[in-house]
Amino acid sequence: DGGITQSPKYLFRKEGQNVTLSCEQNLNHDAMYWYRQDPGQGLRLIYYSQIVNDFQKGDIAEGYSVSREKKESFPLTVTSAQKNPTAFYLCASSISENQPQHFGDGTRLSIL
Amino acid sequence: QKEVEQDPGPLSVPEGAIVSLNCTYSNSAFQYFMWYRQYSRKGPELLMYTYSSGNKEDGRFTAQVDKSSKYISLFIRDSQPSDSATYLCAMIYSYGKLTFGQGTILTVHP
Numbered sequence: 425d426g427g428i429t430q431s432p433k434y435l436f437r438k439e440g441q442n443v444t445l446s447c448e449q450n451l452n453h454d455a456m457y458w459y460r461q462d463p464g465q466g467l468r469l470i471y472y473s474q475i476v477n478d479f480q481k482g483d484i485a486e487g488y489s490v491s492r493e494k495k496e497s498f499p500l501t502v503t504s505a506q507k508n509p510t511a512f513y514l515c516a517s518s519i520s521e522n523q524p525q526h527f528g529d530g531t532r533l534s535i536l
Numbered sequence: 537q538k539e540v541e542q543d544p545g546p547l548s549v550p551e552g553a554i555v556s557l558n559c560t561y562s563n564s565a566f567q568y569f570m571w572y573r574q575y576s577r578k579g580p581e582l583l584m585y586t587y588s589s590g591n592k593e594d595g596r597f598t599a600q601v602d603k604s605s606k607y608i609s610l611f612i613r614d615s616q617p618s619d620s621a622t623y624l625c626a627m628i629y630s631y632g633k634l635t636f637g638q639g640t641i642l643t644v645h646p
């Protein structure tokens with residue numbers, strides 16, 4: 425089945441630790457995105473990538489990093505600099521900019 | 537002021553009712569409009585996508601866009617308990633950057 429796969433479903437981070445969230449898509453989409461969802465706040469854009477080896481900061485990029493070495497993969501690292509990382513993280517992709525985005529089922533990150 | 541305003545509800549209706557969900561926006565540069573449905577602990581699922589003023593219908597769902605009033609709506613006819621979810625409006629104006637409303641929680645009770 426074509427779609428977006430996020431793993432793991434649940435993740436726990438210790439203080440001072442970096443963690444990486446995986447996002448893989450087999451839709452052959454050029455563009456990929458990372459969002460953070462907090463209760464009552466909708467979705468906020470962390471990073472996006474329109475093409476391999478290129479990415480841009482979104483509205484809340486501080487404390488996060490990404491890479492886009494392959495078209496189908498867009499991993500997100502939550503660094504120790506992100507002081508409030510507890511949230512639901514969603515990855516999305518689209519054929520190109522301005523086309524509808526399709527989402528994975530998210531990773532819920534919590535602090536130990 | 538937020539770029540996109542959406543009443544968070546919660547909204548509770550009986551089965552079979554017509555549901556009206558709404559968003560207003562402030563930036564007239566928004567060109568593309570979407571509605572997503574999100575079940576608990578799942579990612580948003582695209583319901584409707586439109587880029588012009590007017591109505592677009594898909595089964596029990598109708599999306600309405602009024603660019604002159606900066607107002608979009610989603611109507612659900614013959615609502616079912618399985619429609620219980622959070623509904624998110626979203627809009628694009630450049631570089632695929634989606635701006636979301638905060639979501640409306642809908643419960644359809646039997």
